[in-house]
Each structure stands twice: as C-alpha cells, then as structure tokens.
Amino acid sequence: MAGDKGPRRAPQEAVRAVREDIIRGVFAPGERLTEDALAARYGVSRVPVREALRVLEAEGFVEAKPYVGVFVRELSEAEAEDLLELRSVIEPMCAARAARNRTPEQLGRLKELVSLGWDAVRDGRLEEVPRLNSRFHEVIAEASGSEVLGQMIRQLSQKIAWVYAVGLTLRAEDSWREHEEILAALSAGDADRASALLGQHILRATTAYRRRVRTEAGDPIG
Amino acid sequence: MAGDKGPRRAPQEAVRAVREDIIRGVFAPGERLTEDALAARYGVSRVPVREALRVLEAEGFVEAKPYVGVFVRELSEAEAEDLLELRSVIEPMCAARAARNRTPEQLGRLKELVSLGWDAVRDGRLEEVPRLNSRFHEVIAEASGSEVLGQMIRQLSQKIAWVYAVGLTLRAEDSWREHEEILAALSAGDADRASALLGQHILRATTAYRRRVRTEAGDPIG
DNA sequence: GGGCGAGGGAGTGTATACGAGAATGGTGGG
DNA sequence: CCCACCATTCTCGTATACACTCCCTCGCCC
Numbered sequence: 001m002a003g004d005k006g007p008r009r010a011p012q013e014a015v016r017a018v019r020e021d022i023i024r025g026v027f028a029p030g031e032r033l034t035e036d037a038l039a040a041r042y043g044v045s046r047v048p049v050r051e052a053l054r055v056l057e058a059e060g061f062v063e064a065k066p067y068v069g070v071f072v073r074e075l076s077e078a079e080a081e082d083l084l085e086l087r088s089v090i091e092p093m094c095a096a097r098a099a100r101n102r103t104p105e106q107l108g109r110l111k112e113l114v115s116l117g118w119d120a121v122r123d124g125r126l127e128e129v130p131r132l133n134s135r136f137h138e139v140i141a142e143a144s145g146s147e148v149l150g151q152m153i154r155q156l157s158q159k160i161a162w163v164y165a166v167g168l169t170l171r172a173e174d175s176w177r178e179h180e181e182i183l184a185a186l187s188a189g190d191a192d193r194a195s196a197l198l199g200q201h202i203l204r205a206t207t208a209y210r211r212r213v214r215t216e217a218g219d220p221i222g
Numbered sequence: 223m224a225g226d227k228g229p230r231r232a233p234q235e236a237v238r239a240v241r242e243d244i245i246r247g248v249f250a251p252g253e254r255l256t257e258d259a260l261a262a263r264y265g266v267s268r269v270p271v272r273e274a275l276r277v278l279e280a281e282g283f284v285e286a287k288p289y290v291g292v293f294v295r296e297l298s299e300a301e302a303e304d305l306l307e308l309r310s311v312i313e314p315m316c317a318a319r320a321a322r323n324r325t326p327e328q329l330g331r332l333k334e335l336v337s338l339g340w341d342a343v344r345d346g347r348l349e350e351v352p353r354l355n356s357r358f359h360e361v362i363a364e365a366s367g368s369e370v371l372g373q374m375i376r377q378l379s380q381k382i383a384w385v386y387a388v389g390l391t392l393r394a395e396d397s398w399r400e401h402e403e404i405l406a407a408l409s410a411g412d413a414d415r416a417s418a419l420l421g422q423h424i425l426r427a428t429t430a431y432r433r434r435v436r437t438e439a440g441d442p443i444g
Numbered sequence: 445g446g447g448c449g450a451g452g453g454a455g456t457g458t459a460t461a462c463g464a465g466a467a468t469g470g471t472g473g474g
Numbered sequence: 475c476c477c478a479c480c481a482t483t484c485t486c487g488t489a490t491a492c493a494c495t496c497c498c499t500c501g502c503c504c
Contacts, residue, residue, distance in 0.1 A: 045490080055276050058277045069456070269459070288487085
C-alpha cells in the first residue's frame with residue numbers, strides 16, 4: 001500500500017512511524033493497536049510490526065498483554081512530572097559534556113533546528129514544534145559524545161514530547177528563545193553556562209506544564 | 223525441539239535469557255550473535271529471538287547492523303562512568319518516593335534480597351551478587367510507584383550490573399551492609415534518610431569501580 | 445428471568461519457507 | 475606477487491500459514 005519507495009528496511013521505519021503517530025495523538029492513550037491494522041497501514045507484514053511494537057513496549061510507549069494485545073499507555077500526571085524531573089537532572093549533565101565535545105557539524109544542525117523552530121512558532125504551525133523540540137534536545141544528547149547517555153536522553157525526550165503533545169502546545173516562543181541562548185553557550189564551549197541555561201530551561205518548561213495542567217483539569221494527561 | 227516444559231510463552235523469556243547471558247559474560251562484548259544459534263540455544267524459532275534482539279537493541283545491550291547481524295556492545299570506560307553518574311542522580315530521587323510509597327510486600331522482598339545477598343557473599347558465590355544487586359535496586363524502583371521511573375531505573379540497573387560483571391565482582395560485603403541500612407530507612411518511611419543513604423551508596427560504588435579500573439588497566443571495560 | 449457453561453470468532457504467538465543483501469573465498473588478469 | 479572481480483554461501487529480512495488463547499455471545503438449566 002503505502003510502500004511507495006520503501007526499498008529494503010521496514011521494521012526500523014515502522015518503529016519511527018508508530019512512535020510518531022502515538023506522539024502526534026493519532027493513536028490515543030488506552031487505545032488498542034492491532035497488528036493487522038498497523039501492518040495494513042504501513043503496507044508490510046505483521047512480523048516487522050510485531051518487532052516495532054516490542055521496541056515501543058521497551059521504550060514505554062505501549063503496554064502488551066500476552067495473548068490479548070498492545071495498548072497505548074496512559075500517563076498519569078504524576079508520571080509526567082517524573083519525566084520532567086528526570087530530565088531536569090539528566091539534561092544539565094548532558095549539556096556540560098556537549099559543550100566540550102560538540103562538533104561543528106552538530107552545531108550546524110542545532111542552528112538549523114533553532115531556525116526551523118522559530119519559523120514554526122512564527123507561522124503558527126504549532127503541531128510541528130514538539131518534534132523540533134525533541135530533536136533539539138536529541139542533538140545535544142548526541143553531542144555529549146556518550147552513546148549510553150544519548151540513548152537515555154533520546155527516549156526521555158520523545159516521551160516528554162508525547163506529554164506535551166497530548167495536552168497542548170504552548171510556551172513555544174519563550175522556549176525557542178532559550179534554545180537560542182543554549183546554542184550560543186555550546187558554540188562558545190562554555191560548559192557551566194550551557195549546563196545552567198539548560199537547567200533553567202527545563203525548570204521553566206516544568207513550571208509551565210504544571211500551571212497548564214492545574215488550570216485545565218485534574219485529569220490524567222490523556 | 224527442546225520444548226521441555228515451556229510451551230506457551232517464549233519471547234519475553236528469551237529477552238530475559240539473552241540479557242542475562244550478556245550480563246553474565248556468556249556472550250562477550252563485540253561478539254556476533256546469530257539468530258539461529260540463539261534459537262537453537264533456547265529451543266525456539268527465530269521469530270521470538272528476533273523480537274528479543276530488537277528489545278535488547280532498544281535497551282542498548284546490542285547493536286544491530288542491517289543484513290549483517292547483531293553484536294554485543296562494547297562499553298567504553300567513559301560510558302561506564304556515565305552510567306554510574308546517571309544512577310547517582312536518579313536513584314536518590316527514586317528512593318525518596320519509595321520511602322513514601324513502598325508496600326509491606328515490597329519491603330518483604332527487599333528483606334529477602336538482603337538476606338540472599340549476604341548468604342551469597344558469605345558463601346563466596348560472587349557470580350550471583352550482581353544479579354541480586356540489580357534486583358534490589360529494581361525493587362526500590364518499583365516501590366517508587368512511578369511506572370516511568372521504574373522502567374528507566376530498571377534498564378539502568380541492568381546495565382550497571384553488566385559493567386560490574388564484565389570487570390569483576392568486589393566490594394560485595396560493604397555493599398550489602400549498606401543495602402541493609404537503606405532497607406531500614408525505607409521500612410521506617412524516612413524519605414530523607416533513604417535518599418541520602420542511597421546517594422552515599424552509589425557514590426561509594428562509583429569510587430570503588432574507578433579505583434579498580436585505574437589499578438587494573440586503562441583498557442575499555444571489555 | 446437470571447446465571448452459568450459451551451461454542452465460535454478474532455487476534456496474538458509461533459513455526460516454516462522463501463527472497464535479498466553482504467561477507468568471503470577463489471580465480472583470473474595485470 | 476598482488477589486486478580486482480565474480481560467484482558462492484551464510485545470514486538476515488519478510489511473507490505466509492497454522493496453533494493456541496482470550497473474549498463474547500448464544501443457548502441451556504436452575
């Protein structure tokens with residue numbers, strides 16, 4: 001079906017696709033995902049889909065019950081806060097390393113992302129912002145030079161994007177202004193400043209998230 | 223083939239089995255894992271093995287190259303330190319929650335693990351210690367009540383066990399004495415003390431690890 | 445009329461079979 | 475003697491087919 005040009009590697013793409021669909025809200029929390037439906041959706045067999053679902057289970061996006069099926073996980077407000085707090089301690093650590101190890105190529109990608117983020121915010125394409133946000137933080141993780149750390153941050157970042165996207169998108173302008181400052185510190189190789197800025201950045205994001213959740217409802221994030 | 227008594231649930235067990243074999247050093251870092259060999263080893267088909275390998279890849283234990291195969295990852299000394307540092311900030315956070323949320327059943331399991339750990343140390347069965355160590359920390363993660371946090375710690379804990387096991391096993395007596403104190407704090411519901419003790423515990427483990435690495439060699443952990 | 449048990453449908457779990465790509469060894473030419 | 479090219483082979487990647495489990499419904503009995 002949709003296998004227009006997908007040449008010879010389906011499962012890795014399937015993971016990305018399903019994960020993005022979950023983050024974008026195409027699949028709602030609690031929803032059951034049937035292997036057949038996903039297979040048809042992506043024009044592949046059930047085997048790659050199964051592998052993708054197992055990966056997503058390991059990453060914490062879905063929950064699988066044996067002989068029953070997989071369901072999109074529902075994040076409680078408490079868990080969302082845990083994610084944010086977790087990031088608030090990990091990211092500064094990561095930023096300090098990134099300021100020392102970042103390559104010019106990575107700086108270039110960060111600059112491009114900041115530019116794209118600004119454009120998206122300015123043009124009101126808010127649905128693209130969480131994804132760009134994730135990628136900004138993922139590149140920083142990559143720039144830290146630690147494969148292990150990078151993988152952790154990557155997963156964490158994607159889940160944060162999910163938390164935000166499930167609710168709404170806001171605080172976009174401030175966020176990207178702060179991204180710009182972080183980029184400057186990284187560019188200058190100033191580890192302390194990069195670490196401090198990122199800590200501040202996460203703190204503000206957390207505060208904004210809490211305020212929004214409080215005012216909107218007391219419900220689970222879903 | 224060897225479907226002795228496990229005829230009805232293979233893949234989840236396969237993940238555990240392969241992961242334990244990697245941690246125990248049955249499969250050395252850098253080694254190539256063929257699906258057929260693993261399938262034969264566990265008496266199942268290639269399909270569950272593939273799913274297990276994808277999960278382990280997501281967890282960071284192996285690296286998969288398309289159309290080539292999966293290889294056990296090699297952790298550099300820097301990455302091992304990153305893991306330890308990561309744990310040093312996450313675990314105290316986790317312990318504070320666990321002190322508030324732990325159930326009597328979880329306390330019971332912790333007590334049993336401390337007992338088993340002491341026995342293993344006393345009897346010189348040092349090869350069992352890393353696994354018990356992991357489980358102790360995993361139960362604490364579970365007791366924190368946060369599914370998200372628990373999953374993160376779980377993966378982290380397993381990788382730490384790997385780091386230790388690949389090198390050697392030591393500091394076992396002190397470690398389990400400290401486990402006992404942590405258990406006491408959890409039992410008393412003293413969040414501050416539990417958090418502080420766990421931070422201290424991790425710090426000592428990290429120091430011991432570094433000293434060992436320094437004195438033994440400058441090589442990668444593998 | 446309500447509760448309980450059996451049967452059917454749906455979907456997962458697993459195995460087998462086949463096609464595609466890459467590493468390896470041999471062979472021929474320079 | 476060395477290098478490049480090609481074919482073989484091994485392994486991964488995917489699709490198809492079947493067995494087992496769960497859930498829901500319908501019928502029976504109390």
